[in-house]
Amino acid sequence: MTDPPYIIQSQSIVTMSSSIPKPYGLVEGGAIIIADGHIKWIGKSNGIPSAYRDLPIKDFGKKLITPALVDCHTHVVYGGNRAREFEMRLQGASYQELAEAGGGINSTVEATRKANEENLLEDSLVRVDSMIAEGCSLIEIKSGYGLDEITELKMLSVARQIERVRPIRVKTTFLGAHAVPPEYNGLPDQYIDNVCIPTLYKAHADGLVDSVDGFCEGIAFQPYQIARVFDAAKELGIPMKLHAEQLSNLGGTKLAASYGALSADHIEYLDEEGVIAMAGSNTSAIILPGAYYTLRETQLPPIDDLRKHGVAMAVATDCNPGSSPISSLLLSMNMACTLFRMTPEEALAGTTKNAAKALGLDDTGSIEVGKRADLAIWNIQHPAELSYRVGFNSICKRVFGGKFG
Numbered sequence: 001m002t003d004p005p006y007i008i009q010s011q012s013i014v015t016m017s018s019s020i021p022k023p024y025g026l027v028e029g030g031a032i033i034i035a036d037g038h039i040k041w042i043g044k045s046n047g048i049p050s051a052y053r054d055l056p057i058k059d060f061g062k063k064l065i066t067p068a069l070v071d072c073h074t075h076v077v078y079g080g081n082r083a084r085e086f087e088m089r090l091q092g093a094s095y096q097e098l099a100e101a102g103g104g105i106n107s108t109v110e111a112t113r114k115a116n117e118e119n120l121l122e123d124s125l126v127r128v129d130s131m132i133a134e135g136c137s138l139i140e141i142k143s144g145y146g147l148d149e150i151t152e153l154k155m156l157s158v159a160r161q162i163e164r165v166r167p168i169r170v171k172t173t174f175l176g177a178h179a180v181p182p183e184y185n186g187l188p189d190q191y192i193d194n195v196c197i198p199t200l201y202k203a204h205a206d207g208l209v210d211s212v213d214g215f216c217e218g219i220a221f222q223p224y225q226i227a228r229v230f231d232a233a234k235e236l237g238i239p240m241k242l243h244a245e246q247l248s249n250l251g252g253t254k255l256a257a258s259y260g261a262l263s264a265d266h267i268e269y270l271d272e273e274g275v276i277a278m279a280g281s282n283t284s285a286i287i288l289p290g291a292y293y294t295l296r297e298t299q300l301p302p303i304d305d306l307r308k309h310g311v312a313m314a315v316a317t318d319c320n321p322g323s324s325p326i327s328s329l330l331l332s333m334n335m336a337c338t339l340f341r342m343t344p345e346e347a348l349a350g351t352t353k354n355a356a357k358a359l360g361l362d363d364t365g366s367i368e369v370g371k372r373a374d375l376a377i378w379n380i381q382h383p384a385e386l387s388y389r390v391g392f393n394s395i396c397k398r399v400f401g402g403k404f405g
Contacts, residue, residue, distance in 0.1 A: 003402060005035035007057045008375070009045050014066040014383045015367040016353045024345055024383050025366070031057075032065070034373040037402035042367055060377055063396055066348065066386075067366050068137035068374035069329050070355035073265055073286050073316035075175075076127045077120055077155045077162075078145045080111030082321045089295075096219055096247070098322075105145070105179040108321050112145040112155065120158045125166065127319060130327045132168055135376030135395045139168060140316075140359055142213055144175030147191075149199045152176055156208035167400045171359050173241065174203050177214035177221050177229050192225050197232045204236050211262060211360070215243040216252030223255045230259045239360050245270040246291070257281040263314065263358040268292065268299045272309075275302055279309040284358040286314045287342070287350065289335035290324035303340050313342070314358040315350030333387040344384035375399035 013030035020027065033041040033052050041049060085098055085107065098104045112120070131139060141159040146152035156172050163170040176196035184191035203209045212233035214226040226242065233240050239262050244252030246266035253264040257277035264270070264278060265286040278285065285306050291297070306313055315336045318324035326332065333347040342350070356365030364372045377397040378386065385394065397404055 003037070005033060005040065005052070005055055007048065007052065007055050008032045008034065008060065008065065008399075009057060010060040010065045010377070011062045012064045012381065013042070013367060014064060014348070015042060016067055016349060017366045017368050019368070024348065026383075032367060032373075032375075034399075034402045037373055039367060039369055039371050039373050042369060060396070062381055064378045064380050064383060065367070066135075066376050066378065066383065067352040067364070068376045068398060068400065069135045069351045070359070070365055071131055071136055071139045071316050071319070071329050071351070072263070072314050072355040072358045073142075073288060073318050074139055075142050075144065075318070075320035076139070076327070077124045077141055077143070077158050078108050078112050078321050079115035079120060079123070080108060080321065081325075082107060085322060086325070104322055106182055108145045109147050109151075109179070109181060113148070113151045117154055117158055117161075120154070121161055121165075124158060124162060127327045128162055128166055128168065131317075131329065132166065132398070133395065134328060134330050134393055135378070135398050136329060137168060137374040137398070137400050138171070138356070138359070138361075138364060140171045140173055140211075142173040142175040142178075144178030144213070144215075147176065147179060147181035148195060149202060152199050153203055153206065153208065156203055160208060167403070167405055171210045171361075172208060173211045173213045174200050174209045175213040175215070176200060177226060179215065179220055188221060188225055192221070192228055196229060200229070200232055201236070204238065209238055211239045211241055213241045213243065216250055216255065217243070217247050218250065219247070223251050226252065226255060230255075234259065241265060241286075241358075245274065249274070253278060253283075257283050262360050265316075266291065266301075268297060268301045270302050272302065272305045275305040275309050275311060278311045284312045284314055284354060286316055286358055287336055287340065288316055288318040288324065289339050290318050290326040290332055292339060293335055294323050294325065300340060303342060312354045312357055313346060313350050314354040315342070315347055316355065330386060330393060331390065334390050337387045344387040347387045348383055373399055373402040
């Protein structure tokens with residue numbers, strides 16, 4: 001049974017549509033007609049087609065409506081926490097030193113391996129609920145804290161369960177090439193061939209994988225090793241993305257672009273040559289200010305080069321227990337503006353239409369006819385307020401597939 005159609009109207013509707021030649025794709029005094037969970041019409045309230053004028057109206061007055069937010073890079077499924085490492089980092093240890101000493105990712109691997117699905121789901125939902133409370137309708141969730149077949153599949157299974165128990169869409173990413181586990185210390189090639197790639201095939205067969213990722217960095221995997229994982233993903237017809245150029249420039253972004261990857265993520269150390277490669281393959285940049293902030297990084301991502309070459313920039317939380325223990329997209333938007341000098345319009349595009357693009361989706365992320373009715377209604381009057389405020393959630397209502405809640 002379908003829900004009856006209705007009209008939402010407001011003084012300001014931020015469509016983020018490129019077909020509306022105003023900043024933010026703004027429609028003032030606007031209305032949206034919603035039916036069957038999708039947008040049937042968008043325009044001025046005084047221009048509603050006669051066939052729809054008798055529909056019930058939900059009038060939000062001076063409140064501002066945007067597309068619901070999209071978090072396109074998260075690691076929300078994991079066991080334990082790394083508060084002790086946070087303390088150690090403040091005492092002088094670097095991210096690389098923590099990883100080489102057996103901490104970092106490996107400490108979370110141990111906790112995640114020990115946790116059962118029920119506990120992982122319970123802990124993950126706390127983080128997901130905070131994202132929903134900020135107007136999020138879609139999140140990407142990576143594996144990568146198992147680094148063995150059983151736990152990688154367990155993480156992806158939990159990620160799939162989240163969208164069955166919460167009103168949110170989930171896109172899963174296999175991140176088996178996240179780190180070399182302790183039992184394969186010094187044997188990254190054997191891990192890729194004996195564990196990572198076979199687990200990818202199993203996860204795909206079980207219907208658990210929407211995309212494939214890797215960590216291309218000196219403390220993780222070299223480009224030629226990531227290429228073997230990408231070859232397997234290509235064979236299976238699975239889209240790719242990559243953690244690249246976070247700590248150094250190894251050429252991971254150019255590798256990702258050569259495979260037509262959906263995105264290259266972090267990219268603080270990316271050069272213009274790499275940006276040009278991204279532009280040529282329509283690969284999105286996912287900007288992750290939470291990790292930059294937490295790690296006290298000083299190398300800025302090449303925002304000006306990304307603008308110059310027309311690379312779509314998304315913004316995400318990178319929610320994880322170590323380098324970005326942040327679950328707030330609103331805070332991430334503020335950080336992107338304050339730390340990286342992105343504009344508020346770029347930050348909002350980065351958490352709506354460009355975030356959807358980075359996930360390979362075109363059915364959400366903007367308020368346009370035919371797209372899902374995924375909306376956020378805010379107690380603000382100008383969209384820049386979303387990036388301007390720190391530690392303040394101005395959400396009024398969220399609409400998910402046409403339903404309020």
